[in-house]
Amino acid sequence: MRELTYYVAVSTDGFIAGPAGEFDQFLFEGDHAAGIWQKYRGTAPTELANAAGLEYENGPFDTVLMGWNTYAVGLPELPNPYRHLRQIVFTRDHERPEGADDVEFTDRDPLEVVRELKAEDGGGIWLCGGGALAAQLADEIDRLALKLNPVLFGDGVRLFGDRSYDPAALRPLAITPYESGVVLAEYARA
Template sequence: MRELTYYVAVSIDGYIAGPDGEFDRFLVEGDHAAPIWARYGGTAPTALAEAAGLPVEGGPFDTVLMGWNTYAVGLPQLPSPYQHLRQIVFTRGHEAPAGAEDVEFTDRDPVEVVRELKAEEGSGIWLCGGGALAAVLRDEIDRLALKRNPVVFGDGIPLFARSSYAPEAFRPTAVTAFDSGVVLAEYARG
């Protein structure tokens, strides 16, 4: 069965973006970049990866899931950001923009969609954002891969939006600290 991995950059105080949706304080260069790309290749928008000379094939994921706000960060320049992956955007009330013919937009229940995806053949499923979608899918997330950055936002979009659920433990599978201050912390359910 396929697994859902929430792979995302996060501040040390638990935000995936600042108060105005900004994420430009996350480090994209440094001694962490190559090792993390080796582990999670294919997780940059296709055009950006190609411009940087990074291969997009052979990564751990063949499907990427996004909420509308995460998807809309790249508009209008990147209406199909991850052309090398199957792209599914969860939205209510937004229409597909021009150039997004290979992006699936759905208002279906995310849990139902993820359960169907897990039953299909393929490799991993990547939840790349955002916090509200992660909260809805919390019980379906098999793995967490958090790129903790040495920055404090103080407010913003939390890793998981507020919701009423009981605490649940994930067990650490790997923690790698880099001189840049980035820490890749990986966890598995239970």
Template structure:
């Protein structure tokens, strides 16, 4: 059975993007970049990885899940951002833009879709955002991999959208601090 991993950059105060949806304060360069890429390779858009000379081979994931807002960050320039992965975008009302070859746009219950994906053969499934989708899938998330960045947003898109749900327990499997100030905190469901 495949695992669902929520792998995402997050501020110290728990936001995956600032009040205007910005995420440009997250550090992409520093001593954390190479070790994190070695562990979670293939988690950059294909064109950006190619431009940086990073191989997308050997990724722990073969499928990426996104809500519409996360997907739309790359529009119009990257309508198929993760061409090296199976791409699934959850949306209720948006149509596929031109050039979105290889992207599946789904208007179904994300929990049902994830359960089907977990039953398939393959590598891990990566939830790359956003906070609303993460909240819906909270009980299906097997692992958390949080690139905690040394910034405060104060407001914005939370790691998990608030809601009325039971607390879930996770246990840390690794916490790796870097000189850049980024800490990779990894957890598995308890």
């Protein structure tokens, strides 16, 4: 059975984006970049990976899931951001943008879609964001991989949106600190 991994950058105070959706304070360069890329190869948009000379084949994921706000970050320049992966965007209110021919848009229940994906053959499933979608899928997340950044946002998009209190136990797999201040914290469902 395929696993769903929520792999995302997060501020030290638990936000995946600031109040206006900004994420420019996250560290994209530094000693953490190469090590994290080796482990999570293929998690950059295809054009950006190509421009940086990063190999994205044979990564842990063959499918990426996004909410509309996460997907829309790249518009209009990147309407088909992860061409090397199967891309599914959850939205009820938006139409397919021009150039997004290889992106699946759905208004279906994310839980149903993820359960169907897990039952299929294939590689890992990457939940790229956002927080509201992560809150809906919290009980289906098998692994959590956080690029914990040494920055405080104070407000913004929470890691798990406005999820109601429903504790779920996780067990640590690896905690890898880097000189840049980024910490890769990886967990599995207990």
